[in-house]
Amino acid sequence: MWAFGLANYEQKNTMRKLLAISMWAAMATLSLGAQWGHSWHDALKQSEKTKKPMLIFFTGSDWCGWCKRLKAEVLDTPEFAKFAKNFVLLEVDMPRTKPLPKSQFEHNKALLEWFKVTSYPTILFVNAKGDVIGKSGYVEGGPKAWIQATNVQFEK
Numbered sequence: 001m002w003a004f005g006l007a008n009y010e011q012k013n014t015m016r017k018l019l020a021i022s023m024w025a026a027m028a029t030l031s032l033g034a035q036w037g038h039s040w041h042d043a044l045k046q047s048e049k050t051k052k053p054m055l056i057f058f059t060g061s062d063w064c065g066w067c068k069r070l071k072a073e074v075l076d077t078p079e080f081a082k083f084a085k086n087f088v089l090l091e092v093d094m095p096r097t098k099p100l101p102k103s104q105f106e107h108n109k110a111l112l113e114w115f116k117v118t119s120y121p122t123i124l125f126v127n128a129k130g131d132v133i134g135k136s137g138y139v140e141g142g143p144k145a146w147i148q149a150t151n152v153q154f155e156k
Contacts, residue, residue: 047128055087079143
């Protein structure tokens, strides 16, 4: 009986270790995705420092169907995360039901007005001087099609 108890304990201990490793692996996988900032000033500083242009995603995360599709089909993929290493990422969200802190709402509203964004989703490519150098939105076909369509405008 004692031997059975010890074996049961070892099985449980092994299961706990496997569960911990699985959770760590899942967390590590999630952290490999693209990392989005939410501050124009921070993104601008990083763009100047790294000499990378900004990729600014204007979204209505809780109400815009096309924004949700773009995020799920492209922006949350490993292919996009690899592509995004060439940019400083900035998300400008204008949700309708999810509350934003007032300062973030005002910040995002100012960026919408500054860049004259009138539809969602809009993705702008902006250099460190604040000049728009490219534009995109939803492109059907997943990350490969979106990246290909985006790259075309930079080949000119």
